[in-house]
Amino acid sequence: MPAPSSEFDLPLYRDAQLYDAEHWWKTDDLQFWRELATEFGPRVLELAAGTGRLALTVLESDSHYTGLEISAPFLERAREKLASYGHRARMIQGDMRDFHLGESFDLIFIGFNAFLHLLTDDDACSALRCMAEHCHTETRLAIDIFVPDPLFLFRPPNHRAAAMEYIDPIDGQSVTVTESNEYDPLTELNRISWYYSTAQRPDFLRYDFTMRMFYPDTMDRLLHECGFQVLEKWGDYGRHPFGPEAALQLYLARPAGKEQ
Numbered sequence: 594m595p596a597p598s599s600e601f602d603l604p605l606y607r608d609a610q611l612y613d614a615e616h617w618w619k620t621d622d623l624q625f626w627r628e629l630a631t632e633f634g635p636r637v638l639e640l641a642a643g644t645g646r647l648a649l650t651v652l653e654s655d656s657h658y659t660g661l662e663i664s665a666p667f668l669e670r671a672r673e674k675l676a677s678y679g680h681r682a683r684m685i686q687g688d689m690r691d692f693h694l695g696e697s698f699d700l701i702f703i704g705f706n707a708f709l710h711l712l713t714d715d716d717a718c719s720a721l722r723c724m725a726e727h728c729h730t731e732t733r734l735a736i737d738i739f740v741p742d743p744l745f746l747f748r749p750p751n752h753r754a755a756a757m758e759y760i761d762p763i764d765g766q767s768v769t770v771t772e773s774n775e776y777d778p779l780t781e782l783n784r785i786s787w788y789y790s791t792a793q794r795p796d797f798l799r800y801d802f803t804m805r806m807f808y809p810d811t812m813d814r815l816l817h818e819c820g821f822q823v824l825e826k827w828g829d830y831g832r833h834p835f836g837p838e839a840a841l842q843l844y845l846a847r848p849a850g851k852e853q
């Protein structure tokens with residue numbers, strides 16, 4: 594497997610302890626993934642698996658879990674969290690655009706907007722084709738991304754919106770994170786900056802990163818072009834059908850080319 598390219602060695606994903614601390618609030622997807630793992634497992638592959646946040650919930654089902662992740666510090670933290678699961682859990686370092694594990698899985702998934710790190714159609718299709726390579730006829734693929742929101746994309750220049758708040762695990766201080774962004778509708782790339790502040794230290798840390806905004810019709814096209822048939826498209830974690838008011842795009846697909 595080729596070494597991870599520097600393009601994905603994002604500073605944003607180097608501090609695993611910070612990632613876990615700042616995302617304490619992200620719990621609304623746990624039941625959704627636990628239920629999908631129970632329904633479609635037991636052999637589960639998560640792409641862009643991060644620090645093991647979703648691994649822990651998947652392992653509450655009887656699954657055997659594999660996580661693929663590009664960031665070495667995140668991988669290390671996930672391995673620490675999963676150590677007690679023995680042979681039921683493993684983390685592998687790799688790039689979701691180019692991985693070849695030589696085995697198939699019952700459920701392959703990519704959660705919490707990680708798909709938006711695939712910045713071009715080519716990258717998205719490379720990743721989807723790698724996913725297809727790890728499918729058997731009954732495999733289910735699940736993807737969770739948000740619906741691009743014009744109110745978020747077309748903010749006034751330099752506008753700072755509130756993003757998150759968390760308690761620093763080292764010094765116990767309250768940290769607020771604000772966000773500015775610049776969206777290019779031609780490339781559909783959203784360049785985002787996160788600014789970290791405490792009461793005494795405004796903007797003591799800044800991360801810049803880019804996310805591709807995938808519109809629902811683009812997702813339908815890419816999934817089709819890259820070998821998948823969409824079975825369900827939900828608009829929230831309660832599995833309500835996708836519609837104009839939906840904040841999320843949740844896809845459940847199967848490989849189209851494999852005989853049943």
Ligand SMILES: C[S@@+](CC[C@H](N)C(=O)[O-])C[C@H]1O[C@@H](n2cnc3c(N)ncnc32)[C@H](O)[C@@H]1O
Nearest residue numbers: 606641642643646662663664688689705707710
């Ligand atoms: C928003 S985090 C999601 C992490 C985890 N799935 C969760 O739900 O907490 C995005 C993750 O994608 C990883 N990532 C980004 N590009 C990647 C790539 N090309 N291959 C593998 N992982 C990647 C990052 O390192 C980061 O851990």
